Amino acid sequence: xxxxINHAKYATRFKWLIATIFxxxxxxxxxxxLAYNNLDRLVLRWIDQKVELNAxxxxxxxxALNENLDWHCREHLPQYVxxxxxxxxxxxxxxxxxxxxxxxxxxxxAFGRELIEVSVPIAVQLMASLSDEQVQQLSESFEQSNxxxxxxxxxxxxxxxxxxxADRMEQRLKRFMGRLTDDQRTRIDEWASAYxxxxxxxxxxxxxxxxxxxxxxxxxDDNPQLFAERIEILFDAGRGWDDxxxxxxxxxxxxxxxxxSDVLALSNDRQRQRxxxxxxxxxxxxxxxxxxxxxxLAFAGGT
Numbered sequence: 001x002x003x004x005i006n007h008a009k010y011a012t013r014f015k016w017l018i019a020t021i022f023x024x025x026x027x028x029x030x031x032x033x034l035a036y037n038n039l040d041r042l043v044l045r046w047i048d049q050k051v052e053l054n055a056x057x058x059x060x061x062x063x064a065l066n067e068n069l070d071w072h073c074r075e076h077l078p079q080y081v082x083x084x085x086x087x088x089x090x091x092x093x094x095x096x097x098x099x100x101x102x103x104x105x106x107x108x109x110a111f112g113r114e115l116i117e118v119s120v121p122i123a124v125q126l127m128a129s130l131s132d133e134q135v136q137q138l139s140e141s142f143e144q145s146n147x148x149x150x151x152x153x154x155x156x157x158x159x160x161x162x163x164x165x166a167d168r169m170e171q172r173l174k175r176f177m178g179r180l181t182d183d184q185r186t187r188i189d190e191w192a193s194a195y196x197x198x199x200x201x202x203x204x205x206x207x208x209x210x211x212x213x214x215x216x217x218x219x220x221d222d223n224p225q226l227f228a229e230r231i232e233i234l235f236d237a238g239r240g241w242d243d244x245x246x247x248x249x250x251x252x253x254x255x256x257x258x259x260x261s262d263v264l265a266l267s268n269d270r271q272r273q274r275x276x277x278x279x280x281x282x283x284x285x286x287x288x289x290x291x292x293x294x295x296x297l298a299f300a301g302g303t
Contacts, residue, residue: 050141051134057126064122071118073291076111081290083107084283088276091264098261105257112237120235124228128220135217146206152199166192173263176278177271184263191259195252201245208240 044061047053053061087104090096130138152161166188170180173188180188216230233239238246267275 051130051138053134057129060125060129061122064125068118068122070291072115073289076114077286077290079111080286081283084279084286088279088283091272091276091279096261096264098257101257101261105253116235116237120232123235124231127217127231128224128227130217130220149199149203149206153203161197162189162192162195165195176275177263177267178274180263180271181266181268184266187259187262187266191255194255196248198245198248198252201242201248205241205245209234212240 044053044058047061083104087096087100090100166185169188169192170185173184174180212230212234216227216234219230220227238249241249
């Protein structure tokens with residue numbers, strides 16, 4: 001059987017890459033529109049970090065992205081606009097509580113499931129085309145990420161881990177809200193201390209996922225139908241999680257929504273105004289990108 005050293009989070013990243021492209025733009029400092037309009041380059045760059053594609057494979061990814069993004073900008077982007085505008089209205093009315101954030105999370109998860117469904121065919125096509133040498137490249141590309149997870153598991157000072165977790169969250173929220181207050185930072189520290197680490201569960205799941213991927217790749221030439229079925233199963237988020245992993249994820253989700261609700265409740269006028277501008281800006285970007293506005297997306301190799 002093909003030995004595939006992988007970290008489960010990379011399977012998740014591939015599945016959600018299109019769904020979270022605006023986050024890529026946000027974290028990299030470029031605009032949503034710039035990130036979205038360069039999605040083919042971002043995806044190909046991400047894949048090229050894992051495996052060197054040949055010309056036909058690169059063309060396959062570009063063509064699939066063009067097709068999927070046409071669907072995405074027609075079906076999802078208008079809904080993103082409505083979601084952000086509704087959230088901004090609730091923010092102005094002081095109605096963004098834990099229950100509202102839970103609802104938001106459910107809506108985002110529904111978008112993700114739909115995006116996964118349209119992403120499966122291209123994943124099957126691309127992975128079926130991998131040579132044995134490319135499979136080995138892909139395996140080797142995950143070794144460092146896998147080692148990073150192992151290193152985190154061996155981290156002796158949990159206080160440092162919690163402090164880093166709190167700092168990451170504070171920096172993310174500062175991008176949206178500006179400088180946080182002492183009370184908000186204290187609430188984030190409480191969240192970071194209570195957050196349950198899932199690294200051990202992720203590593204165990206990674207080996208299970210690796211074996212399933214290896215089984216799929218082993219039959220990609222001899223039994224294409226079975227291969228496609230196995231790859232589709234790998235795109236089923238949460239499938240194969242043990243009870244401990246699922247419980248920790250659900251606990252952390254609830255903990256995070258509660259923390260975000262409290263941070264918003266502690267926000268001042270300046271922070272709410274900044275967050276409102278951010279929401280309006282994202283809504284405007286998605287509205288401009290929506291195919292309902294006849295936006296033309298430019299891709300490499302296109303016009």
